[in-house]
Amino acid sequence: MRGGYREGSGRKKGSTHKVSLSTVQGIMQKEEFQSPLEIILKIMNQAYENEDYKLALEAAKGAAPYMHARLNEVNANIHHMKRIQEMSDDELHYFINKN
Template sequence: MTEHRQRRIGGARPGAGRKPGIRNRLTQESVAFARETGETPLAFLLRVMRDEDAELERRLEAAKAAAPYCHARLSAVQVSGQVAVSHEEALAQLA
């Protein structure tokens, strides 16, 4: 009978995986592109969005892609508490 070795599958292994602080391949490529062209992907999207000669559909797609990096996404907030004065009463107090 031959001796079978058990292989470890999955789980943490010493020395495996990306080292702490090392950027992933996509991030490295983005940084390299920005260095080579002098333009970040966000700056490119904003330039396309502002290009009046570009097709409207292309400008809209660039605006949609850039929006999350320029404007915070608002979220719903639960309001709790008692309202002591009605809207009408507050207006009457101002008059």
């Protein structure tokens, strides 16, 4: 039998694996808490000061997704051509002398 209720399945009552929002907020409010971004930036700055540019570059690559949004590709089809009869003299002159 597939789907539906099955005896003994699912999370057990009183299970402590689920983390509550208040627990997460409590951890984040502690003074020693550092976000992943803060840690990466600290490593990057220390590496740069110690002239370990390879490590600084790797840390910067790790921090980039936190700092800069990824640009999405935009497709724009802008190939509207006028008929020859609709073109001005300047436009005709441009196309004739283009090559």
